[in-house]
Amino acid sequence: MDVFNQRDLFSTDEVRKTEFDFPGADIFLFENFCSNEESDRLYTSLLNNTNREQDQLLIYDKEIDLSRLTAWHGDTDADESYAHTKSKVLPWTEGLLFIKKRIEQKVDVKFILCLLNYYRDGEDSVNWHRDYTGEKWKNTVIGSVTFGATRSFQLKHATRKDLKRVDIPLAHGSLLIMQGATQEN
Template identity: 45%
Template sequence: RGDADNYLNDFISNIVWEQQSMNMYGKLIPFPRLTTWYGDIDKPYTFSGITLQPHPWNDSLLKIKNKIEPLSGVSFNSVLLNRYRNGNDSISWHTDAEKELGRNPVIASVNFGEERVFQLKHLETGERIDIPLKHGSLLIMMGELQHYWKHQVPKSKKPMKERINLTFRVIK
């Protein structure tokens, strides 16, 4: 728990957070969370009509990367960070199917701060799975998951503290 607390405080204080917006129905709509992109300098990431240029790796991100790579069997070259400031911050149903992630991407999700529910929903059957993501937890998405399931972190009506989520990825 001590390491997770230290990482959370470090990321709140020392990460360059950005308020991105997407074009929706001809209007710029701010994302309901803060984001930023870190990683190898030659690995920009495009999603929701925006392109993020990477900030260089920092020590904390590299330590976590080095801990999770043996568990996932993957060498990650980038990480998308999401900062959920309270229960109103969220990410709606989506798949991580961007071309630069490849056919069957491995995405390692590391979570700090407030526990939030991560939901998976099958694209054909509608089956839903709720997974609580606890402080310091790791969730690995891999294989054909992005082909058959979408996922989200919904808004919450109950008061919530901050949560920071790191999603390590390989940009091809």
């Protein structure tokens, strides 16, 4: 093992699972879900082979640009709206199918859609939101794989103001799973 290619001095390539104790949420993190080599390869492939778009959000009858670039991929008959936009679902790419298969083996869930979010720099972010709401999306499972720079993923309870915000650092090659009532709460 080359110490200079490790994520930090104390890290290993061992996949580590962390569960979070946050009322109303069922979330866990797999650190090192993809090795550094896989993560570098997948990041480069996704960056070079994905057509990302600047989505807009309608707020008070005015369209504003979302602070990230996005692309929808998945089963092409699974055309769903997200954040009040309607984007065409593009077919799975080879790299996305690789990631999808790895996640499905780990969590025993079949995914039909993938939203790629490209955060260009430390200024790109998204305000507080729920990915899905409504009865149709109750208990939705979301798998989020991170490639590139470590970013802070934050959760706060929708109604319980007595609970502190949770900050989860998502590192290169990590997998975050949100399931159960997480989106509802």
